Amino acid sequence: MILRTQFTRVLALTGVVATAALACGAPEGGGDEVGGPTSPPGTVTSPAQTEQVSQRPVGCTGHDEFLAQFTTRQKLAQLLNVGVTGKDDALGVVNDEQIGGIFVTSWADPEFLASGGVLEVAAASDVPLMITIDEEGGRVSRAAHVIGQAPSARQVAQTLTPEQTYELAKERGEALRELGITADFAPVVDITDQADNEVIGDRAFGAAPDDVVAYAGAYARGLRDAGVLPVIKHFPGHGRATGDSHYEGVTTPPLSDLVDWDLIPYRDLAGTGAAVMVGHLTVPGLTEPGVPSSLSPATMELLRTGAGYGAPPFEGLIFTDDLGSMRAITDYFSITEAVLRSLQAGADVALWISTDEVTAVLDRLETAVADGELPQDQVDDSVVRVGAAKGLIDC
Numbered sequence: 001m002i003l004r005t006q007f008t009r010v011l012a013l014t015g016v017v018a019t020a021a022l023a024c025g026a027p028e029g030g031g032d033e034v035g036g037p038t039s040p041p042g043t044v045t046s047p048a049q050t051e052q053v054s055q056r057p058v059g060c061t062g063h064d065e066f067l068a069q070f071t072t073r074q075k076l077a078q079l080l081n082v083g084v085t086g087k088d089d090a091l092g093v094v095n096d097e098q099i100g101g102i103f104v105t106s107w108a109d110p111e112f113l114a115s116g117g118v119l120e121v122a123a124a125s126d127v128p129l130m131i132t133i134d135e136e137g138g139r140v141s142r143a144a145h146v147i148g149q150a151p152s153a154r155q156v157a158q159t160l161t162p163e164q165t166y167e168l169a170k171e172r173g174e175a176l177r178e179l180g181i182t183a184d185f186a187p188v189v190d191i192t193d194q195a196d197n198e199v200i201g202d203r204a205f206g207a208a209p210d211d212v213v214a215y216a217g218a219y220a221r222g223l224r225d226a227g228v229l230p231v232i233k234h235f236p237g238h239g240r241a242t243g244d245s246h247y248e249g250v251t252t253p254p255l256s257d258l259v260d261w262d263l264i265p266y267r268d269l270a271g272t273g274a275a276v277m278v279g280h281l282t283v284p285g286l287t288e289p290g291v292p293s294s295l296s297p298a299t300m301e302l303l304r305t306g307a308g309y310g311a312p313p314f315e316g317l318i319f320t321d322d323l324g325s326m327r328a329i330t331d332y333f334s335i336t337e338a339v340l341r342s343l344q345a346g347a348d349v350a351l352w353i354s355t356d357e358v359t360a361v362l363d364r365l366e367t368a369v370a371d372g373e374l375p376q377d378q379v380d381d382s383v384v385r386v387g388a389a390k391g392l393i394d395c
Contacts, residue, residue, distance in 0.1 A: 099358065134185045240257075249327075
């Protein structure tokens with residue numbers, strides 16, 4: 001039987017393992033992400049054939065015993081975070097596949113949060129669940145019906161000090177924690193002066209790196225100190241990208257331009273204890289033709305090593321943005337292929353918005369491990385990171 005404990009240190013943030021943190025996330029259903037292939041994918045080197053940069057987090061104890069509790073399929077299930085519509089949907093995927101995490105979507109039954117249904121699902125899982133949500137404030141606020149509405153990031157930066165922002169995030173994080181939420185796909189660290197209603201727009205704290213670092217850093221600390229894992233997004237930077245990856249492939253400025261602007265928050269917030277969400281972005285000079293950043297080994301290596309933009313190595317969790325409904329991915333890849341490619345590339349947790357194909361995804365991943373397409377050691381490293389973020393391993 002897999003160890004059952006309370007999620008007391010969840011993400012405790014030390015959570016995301018040792019040094020660091022960054023994250024890139026999505027607004028909805030895993031959502032507000034950028035990027036993706038601008039043309040149908042051609043023949044590319046399989047991620048499994050590239051040099052893997054993922055390594056077991058340093059300084060951890062108890063990981064061998066933790067890993068020994070799982071079958072290969074159960075390990076792979078720990079690397080999935082899937083959207084649910086309510087308690088019954090969530091209980092089904094927890095009971096059937098011992099899923100590692102669930103995502104509370106905007107279309108979930110409002111009572112799922114309000115009536116304690118999330119806590120009931122968490123109690124039914126043998127291994128503590130990572131329960132995620134998009135709760136940024138402003139127009140991306142999936143718990144507002146329970147904890148009240150908060151201002152957008154742009155409004156926060158215009159009206160509050162960083163210390164007041166910390167207190168706001170801590171208060172809301174504590175409210176989320178009481179509902180059973182353990183990770184929030186926030187804050188946004190994209191840098192933009194877009195109009196409020198554009199894809200990032202008022203979800204960004206500002207149009208200059210220093211402002212974003214100050215306010216997003218305070219927000220991330222507040223969530224962390226409330227016991228909720230902050231996930232900063234959208235790596236490597238959506239603020240100056242073209243279009244909306246919900247509807248099309250999106251391209252950023254070249255990597256050389258991102259280094260001195262969009263990547264600064266990831267460098268400067270590397271010690272905040274956050275996780276990172278990688279967007280579906282085409283990045284000239286970084287991503288391979290037809291392969292968005294969320295499926296790109298080069299992007300994962302950039303984040304893991306920090307090489308080239310002055311960041312320390314990142315040992316925390318790497319999430320993908322939603323792989324199941326954003327056309328930057330779905331126009332070119334099935335969900336089974338997208339999840340496999342994301343894990344091959346070096347992501348730790350694949351996110352998508354439905355439980356419909358969990359069994360098919362796990363079947364494909366099991367085959368990939370058996371056939372050597374997805375290295376077992378790489379899977380184990382990611383499971384250890386997940387376990388550390390859940391407070392089940394000392395790191």
